[in-house]
Amino acid sequence: MRNLLLNIxxxxxxxxxxxxxxxxxxxxxxxxxxxxxxxxxxxxIKGCSRTDSFVHARQYCISLKTEHSxxxxxxxxxxxxxxxxxIAVLNCREVSPDFHARYSCKGKEYIYQIxxxxxxxxxxxxxxxxxxxxxxxxHLNEAAGFFVGTHDFTSFCTMxxxxxxxxxxxxxxxxxxxxxxxxxxxxxxxxxxxxxxxIMVGTLLRVAxxxxxxxxxxxxxxxxxxxxxxxxxxxxxxxxxxVFYEDVK
Amino acid sequence: MRNLLLNIxxxxxxxxxxxxxxxxxxxxxxxxxxxxxxxxxxxxIKGCSRTDSFVHARQYCISLKTEHSxxxxxxxxxxxxxxxxxIAVLNCREVSPDFHARYSCKGKEYIYQIxxxxxxxxxxxxxxxxxxxxxxxxHLNEAAGFFVGTHDFTSFCTMxxxxxxxxxxxxxxxxxxxxxxxxxxxxxxxxxxxxxxxIMVGTLLRVAxxxxxxxxxxxxxxxxxxxxxxxxxxxxxxxxxxVFYEDVK
Numbered sequence: 241m242r243n244l245l246l247n248i249x250x251x252x253x254x255x256x257x258x259x260x261x262x263x264x265x266x267x268x269x270x271x272x273x274x275x276x277x278x279x280x281x282x283x284x285i286k287g288c289s290r291t292d293s294f295v296h297a298r299q300y301c302i303s304l305k306t307e308h309s310x311x312x313x314x315x316x317x318x319x320x321x322x323x324x325x326x327i328a329v330l331n332c333r334e335v336s337p338d339f340h341a342r343y344s345c346k347g348k349e350y351i352y353q354i355x356x357x358x359x360x361x362x363x364x365x366x367x368x369x370x371x372x373x374x375x376x377x378x379h380l381n382e383a384a385g386f387f388v389g390t391h392d393f394t395s396f397c398t399m400x401x402x403x404x405x406x407x408x409x410x411x412x413x414x415x416x417x418x419x420x421x422x423x424x425x426x427x428x429x430x431x432x433x434x435x436x437x438x439i440m441v442g443t444l445l446r447v448a449x450x451x452x453x454x455x456x457x458x459x460x461x462x463x464x465x466x467x468x469x470x471x472x473x474x475x476x477x478x479x480x481x482x483v484f485y486e487d488v489k
Numbered sequence: 490m491r492n493l494l495l496n497i498x499x500x501x502x503x504x505x506x507x508x509x510x511x512x513x514x515x516x517x518x519x520x521x522x523x524x525x526x527x528x529x530x531x532x533x534i535k536g537c538s539r540t541d542s543f544v545h546a547r548q549y550c551i552s553l554k555t556e557h558s559x560x561x562x563x564x565x566x567x568x569x570x571x572x573x574x575x576i577a578v579l580n581c582r583e584v585s586p587d588f589h590a591r592y593s594c595k596g597k598e599y600i601y602q603i604x605x606x607x608x609x610x611x612x613x614x615x616x617x618x619x620x621x622x623x624x625x626x627x628h629l630n631e632a633a634g635f636f637v638g639t640h641d642f643t644s645f646c647t648m649x650x651x652x653x654x655x656x657x658x659x660x661x662x663x664x665x666x667x668x669x670x671x672x673x674x675x676x677x678x679x680x681x682x683x684x685x686x687x688i689m690v691g692t693l694l695r696v697a698x699x700x701x702x703x704x705x706x707x708x709x710x711x712x713x714x715x716x717x718x719x720x721x722x723x724x725x726x727x728x729x730x731x732v733f734y735e736d737v738k
Contacts, residue, residue, distance in 0.1 A: 249610070249611055249612075250611050251611040251612055251614070296612075316608070320608060320609065325609065325611065325614045326611045326614060327611060328608050328609050328610065328611050329608070330608055359565070359569060359577050359578070359579055360569065360574065360577050361498070361577065362498055362499050362500040362574065362575045362576060362577050363498075363500055363545075363616070365500070365574045365575060367612070
C-alpha cells in the first residue's frame, strides 16, 4: 500500500469548503471524482484541515492510501487534466505509511487580505474583504502582536466548537502589513480553532474602527469568552497559505 | 452641458469587450444601464478604445456629456452601487467640452501576463496565458526591443482591419520581465492596430519555442504581411493598463 502526500492549491470562491457534505459542492468531492477518473478507486482522502466555505488555499495538503502503481508525476498531470480550472495539484510524493495530512501537521499559516480603498478592486472580488475607511496598519499590527504566544483562544472560537477539548494554541506569527491599498494579516500557529482567524480579523477591524485599543486584545484573550471578541470576518479574504510538517519522509 | 471624464477598471472575463453589440454582454452596455439608473439619461458614451472580448482593463477612460448636475463624487459612488462587482468606477471629473476619450488619447499601455509553470495557478484563471514550457525572458525581451520605434505594423494587425488607413504606430516601450513564474510583456504606443498586442505576444512565443530568433522581429515588421508574424495570443492575459492624455483640463 502506498501512502501519497499531495499539495494542492485552490480558489475557494465556488466551494463550500474542503469537506464533503450533502447538497453543496466541496473541494474534497471534486478532487475525489477526478481521482476516481484517474485511478478508478475512491480511497479515504485525508485533508490537512477543514476549511470554511469560500476560503482559498495557496497550499492545502492531502494524504491518501492506494495500491495503484501510477507514478507520482503522471498522477499530478492526470489529476490536473480532470480537475476544474480553480483547483490545481502542485506536486505529489510517496511518504511513510504513518503520515496523515491532518494528524502529522505541525502548524499552518493563514493570510487574510483586506482591500483598503473607497472603490472596490474588480480583480480582488471574492479574494479580499473590501474595507472602505482609513485603516492604520501599524496600529493593527500592534494589536496583532498580542495574539503571539501560547494562549487559551476560547474568545476566538465559534461557540459550537467549544466543547471540543483543549483550546490552547501557540501563535508563532501575527503581523499586519500594507502594500499600497492591500492590507494583509498573516498568522501562523501550531493549530487553529474553528473560525479563529476570521474572529481575529473581526477583532482587528474593531481596533481599526476605534472601538477597541490594541491592548484590549490581551483582555479579550484572558476573558475566554466569544462575546468579548469582534465579529467573524467574511471568508472571502482568507487564504490557507502554508502547511508545516516535520521530517516528511 | 458638462463633459465628464471617468476612469473605470474591469475584469473582462464575463464581457465581450467594451463596445455594445447584439447578442453579447459588453462593458459599455452594463455601464450605460447603471448610468441610466443614476441620472435617468442615456448619453452617448465615448470609450478610449475598442477592447476585445475577455480583455481586462486596469484603467479605461470614458467621456460623456450630460446636463445632469450630480456632483462627480456622488456619481462615482452611485455608479459603483449599481455596477456589478467586476466593474468599478475609479474617479470622475469635469473636462473641457472638446475632450473626447478616444480622439484626445495620446497613447496607451498594455500588459500581457503569462503564467510560466507546468501547473496552472487557480488564482490566474482568465487573467494570464498558461505557458507550460521553459521560457527565457531575456531572449524574449531582446525580441520585444525590435518593436520600439515608429514602424508600419501591418504584420501585427488582423487582416480585416488592413484597409483602415495609416498602419504606422510609434511604440515607446516594449519590455518582457519575470517575477517568479509570472512573465509580463509591457508595451506602450501612441496607438494600437486591431489585435496588435496579441499578435506581438504570439510572435514572442514563437521566439520562446525557438521557431524564430529575436532579430526576426525586424524582418517581420519590414515584410508588412500578417502571415509572417506569429498567431494571435488568447485574450485572457491582456490588460489595458494605462491611458495617456495631454493636459486634460
